[in-house]
Amino acid sequence: MTVALCLILGFMSVEVVIGVMANSLVLLSDAAHMLTDAAAIVLALAAIRLAARPARGLYTFGLKRVEILSAQANGFMLLLLGGWLTYEAIRRLFEPPEVTGGLVLVTALVGMVVNVIAVWAISKANRSSLNVQGAFQHVVNDLYGFIATAISAIVVLTTGFARADSIATLVVVALMVRAGYGLARDSARIFLEAAPSGVDPDAVGRGLIDLDGVDEVHDLHIWQITSGEIALSAHVLVESGADCHGLRQQIERALARDYDITHTTLQVDHSSALVSSTSQRSHSLLPVLETHCEQPHGPVHRDRPAATVTGV
Secondary structure, three states, X not given: OHHHHHHHHXXXXXXXXXXXXXXXXXXXXXXXXXXXXXXXXXXXHHHHHHHOOOOEOOEOOXXXXXXXXXXXXXXXXXXXXXXXXXXXXXXXXXOOOOOOHHHHHHXXXXXXXHHHHHHHHHHOOOOOOHHHHHHHHHHHHHHHHHHHHHHHHHHHHHHOOOOHHHHHHHHHHHHHHHXXXXXXXXXXXXXXXXXXXXXXXXXXXXXHHOOOOEEEEEEEEEEEEEOOEEEEEEXXXXXXXOOHHHHHHHHHHHHHHHHOOOEEEEEEEEOEEEEOOOOOOEEEEOOOHHHOOOXXXXXOEEOOOOOOOOOO
């Protein structure tokens, strides 16, 4: 990421000068985008250092979510920059300035080479991190921008159609908005404690009650601490007389095997045996909920229908 940062800062300075000389909005937009690339990488590097600090004091998870803050900031930067470029591109569609196509084309081709190297460098980092992915998306979108810039320069050179510069800018904006929205959405899901993409809490709950000896699962919560770190907590009721500790270990193994969830907090209790009024068979039921959970959250997953439950 440091290699990519040095490449981007160096080329961005050259591009600003050439963009002003050539009177090209698409070059200036690329330069502005490269500035946000540099800011994104600096932010990502700082977030990585902060997230690596051990948990202590009030921050019991450490500062791991600083990386998600960085990813969200990168997403909003892309969206804001896209809004400004959209305004400028539409304005120039109605009043197209004269564009020096040859200068734009050479700059775009050099920019493509620089961004390919930068993309390769960042791809070596851990892209499972939403933070690193945010910086990566910035640079990839910049590469797309240079491709669009080169195409628009060729159009200007061969046809004299100056509006191609603004049209290319709008193409770049569409890519920026798409990437920015994705980063903002994914980071917001983590901040709102949503279950990770691809993990269905109801399916997890149903899977747990299928284990022999498990009667009920409620207050099931699944969330992400940061990218790639999934946590789960739940209240589990097991059959009266069952081995609580053994079942807890079995549940932990099942969660790790089936869902790759290893950070778990499980409260395991025995369910009470009540007798149905219509049958002499005892049913393992949850003791009245208020004795365990004053404010139960989420659905209750049961192994079998309850005969009588009060206070639910």
